[in-house]
Amino acid sequence: MKTLLFAPAAYNFAETSRLVDIALACRDRFRVIFASYGGDFEWLITDHGFPLIFMQPRLTPQKIERLYRIMRWESVNHPFGLDHLTERIKGELAWLKALQPVAVVTGLDLSWPVTCRVAGLPLVWVAQTTSLAPFWFSPLAFWPDILDYRPFRLLPQRFLNYAARYLMHFNRIIMVRFNAAAYLFGARPFKGTEFWEGNYTLLAEPPEFSGLTDLPSRFQFIGPLIARISRDIPPEIENMPRDLPLVYFAMGSSGERQIIAEILRAFSGRPYRVIAPVKKLLKGLPADIPPNVLVTDWLPAHKVNAMARVSVIHGGLGTVMTACLAGTPIVGVGMHFEQEANLECAVRKGFAVRLRKRRFKAVDVMAAVDRMIDDAEAHRRALEFKKILEKYDAPAAAARFLAQTFGD
Template sequence: MSTVIFCPVTFNLAETTRMIEVARALAPEHQAVFMGYEEDFASLITGAGFEYRPCQPAWTAAEREQALKFDQGRALRSPFTRELVAARVAVERRMIRDHAGAAVVIGSNVTSMISARAEGVPLFYPVPWALSRPQVEQVRRFRFIDGDGWIARTADRAVTAAFRWVYTRAPLAPRALASVARENGVVPLRTVASLLDADVNLVTVMARELEGFSLPRGYSRVGPIFAHLGGELPPIVHELAAADEPLVYLALGSSANRELALTAAAQLGTLPVNVIAPIRHYLRAEDEVPANVRVTDLLPAHLLGGLVDAAVLHGGQGTVQTACATGIPFVGLGLQPEQVWNVRVCETQGNALAVSPKRVGTPEFVAAVRRVLGEPSFHEVAARVQQAMAAEDGAAASARIIEAHLAR
């Protein structure tokens, strides 16, 4: 039996659930042990039946907000102090030794890039294609400047080239990571791209999303991985699905904020629809939403197929893939470049519309929801995408690659 250490960022819902799916897919002779620093979604790990080791030092709320801004490219300053990085690397190295870890699987927990390599243990990363090193190196246009005219194309290619240099060449990784890496005998992490580049990168997308790109050594396509939360849908979902009004699903993952949640709920309240909204973790006790918006805790969204007519999503890969796998067309808000890319892929194929999060409080957002609900083409494409995704199992493919490495 081999032990596989899973180290997601446990205040990131998508990462935590993605790790759970891969752990579930491992063969019974392998043991999965989870570790993490924050408690937000740790209960999902223990609820799935896995051992979880809470570790320190954890980030404060302010440090987590700063980490999220850094991850989304909205800030250059990070909360990775030398003391925190050194302490976490020491904890992770001890975790690997104490459990005789044969492999480490991560989300975006960058200190694992140091600890696993210092212990000589292979590092696996189920990772979105968007903003991966090879994607940034090869993409011609990120559409930072939208439009298809000559001026827009030229300007966007220039901005994309500048972004590529900053992302893959500029020494913008937190200095603490480089100094602690050297102290642990590991090649320093210097660029933003190096923080997302494991020994084996498991690309969690459909094959069509890689058209025009090539995968370098160390990258393998495994297919979509999205959450299958335990439990059943609450009765209110079935009640609303049986009503005459269309049912809209509002899900904003763990990378949105209270203001966006309230604004989206208020705008959906102006439409003749019912809304099921697992956004309770964003709201305060005194917050009010329209009467047609039912706020809930997180739901097993993979069970919503056939019940929901359309969705409004933040654009995270797991949430988008869940909508695709259940045949639900959606309006995507794209809160950061990776999410914008995820939404654009679906908009191009015809099962989604993109709206800037800055436009959620405007008629543009309401019009987009009306279109996705009312135009048959969105539902027809969503059904075809659902059929294509039924043949994919990214978690199982990831587990087989990890096990092949363990066998060697």
Template sequence: MAGTKRILFFAEAVTLAHVARPIALASALDPARYECAIACDPRYARFLSPGNWRNIEIHSISSQQFLQALATGRPHHDYEVLSGYMREDLAVIRDYQPDLVVGDFRLSLAVSARVAGVPYAAISNAYWSPYFAGLRLPVPVLPLTRWLPIPLAQTLFTAAKPLAMRRHCAGINRLRRENGLHPVGGDLQRAYTDADYNLYPDVPQLFPMHDLPSSHSFIGPVLWSPHDAVPSWWDELRPDPPLIYLTLGSSGQASLLQLALDALADLPVQIIASTAGGPMPARIPRNARVTDYLPGTEAASRSALMVCNAGSLSCQQALAAGVPILGIAINIDQFLNMAAIADAGAGLLLRADRISSNRIHLAARQILSNESFARGAKQLREALNRSGPAGARFEAMIPGLLHDWSTGARSRTLN
């Protein structure tokens, strides 16, 4: 299409959130000005059409492989994975000839986009920014946390962190050296955010920054829901009793969904639950309705409480509706995200390795009976509203990003 710019999105399909954000941003772009393509593993093909973009198949490691690596503390993207990704990235870039590459957790793009000589914008949550003023890595759910007291596990985790981070960065460092780029050492924040431009799908009220450079920008929460996820019983939901939206996301655990359903069964509430493509629970309480996917934004807006895996995509749907959150966290991302929300008074954080039906029950009752959590969520809703639609902010940024790149205003590599 004459006069349009080509935007190529790469979605790393290890969780649905990394696919949803490229879909939402691509959907927001004016097709008269921008021609888009989304490169994604076909496992999420149902969500990629219809759309005003070209779909390109690429490979991502399986969600199971990714989550198992997180659960055991192993690197999830080693050299073999990243070098294979890079070959695929370069083939797609050569074929599509984009003006701008946008990646969501496609870590290989820090090298492949530079080799291809195209500008690269990374979608990264603000808590991974090197400029985040409050980063303190919490010990995630690991084998050692299941049998050690958490304070002791945290001490051991903090002591082992430098060695562990170097191990996690070994693959990307080898790939960088082979292609003439300086390694990132053991800096996982830099490995996650090394790009020509960084787009933070968050609000600065939750994640304050220090000395943030102009190449790093908050675009606000990127809200997305499946277009085909309205169940047959949707219009049968009643306005009373209050509704709890239960979704543990694509990075939750199936056993936690059953535990949460059991925990909420005796509360005077209605429960709507999403398996996020996982197995259906063996027992469904009388006050619950369960399906594979739900329209998350709409489900949150009808609810008095969201119970989720503390991931950013689900939490932002709740906060956009001014709904408090009970977050059950497993990995570091979830702990970092939910800790900020809990500190703002908009919810409670539970550890998945210390979870029980009784703890979920009591925490849900506490949030529903204490109006301060709803007030905290509504205050964050105001912050989200002030940030405006992320897609519009991203589209407004593109001309400046391309101008900076074309005029050589920024270095082509980050030393």
């Protein structure tokens, strides 16, 4: 049986759960092995019995926080120093030699693209259209919140949206260190945005989501790929009074703590009850939890979100697809450009409100929730899109593609 190596960024819940779901669908066709540099979600891998290689050097909590700051464009630093990057590549090459996989599957583990190019091994990204060049070079592109400074607000929005496509050229700066590492190992440099696409890209969404369908064959839509934690709904949620509408408030693993705390405070006294699996994100931050809010650890979101009338989320593709599969309208505050774009896709479908992070006010979130709770048209459109998503089996589609491409 051929070997597939899965390499998630295990500090990110959505990515780790995506790759685990695909691996579960592949385990009868491939010998599946995982490799991780650390993170809070390695248990998702080991709980399903997959062998896990603990790669070195390990990511510390400080380095993980730095990676999140870079992803949110709060820092212009490179994710890795050149020495650190080359150490990772050497270790990865050694494991590739030992395991002899037919391909590596990743989503955000950023040294593997270089390693696979050096080794001449196919790389499969699991991503979404909103993080890739075809989206940002299309008419769907828009000016991201990170650059929503007051002087830019004086310019016409149409002009800014057109200018957004040129932001992709900043990728050349990010590539300098990765290309330096590739050069050290005798590999050709990455051109354009090919670093982020690999040999193939599995898109964890249906083509109906972004509407961007005219893509090269190396891009494969597989449908919505969401986390389905095999846990029961906790009794405190099952037994919540149903005298008021329920709101589901989730910020994935990348939500900003200060924004979360402000939204929690703003829920106080509102005419709804709130389920908020944000406990881990609040760690170390004093927060006043109103009586109508239940803060929890990670939940089986696919079950709990379906209980709610509205979802308040950060716009990660997993949380967006979970809300869509629950048939609930969305109020979103994106933490970075890809999440903003995911929310914009839902806005265009008529069942979401996106609030700009740089103009964030908790009172605006509450106003949007009040509006969406009673918006019959938004609920109708959300349920329509839910029916489209329910036709897909993303893990099976991904496994089928991998078997056809790399299997016997």
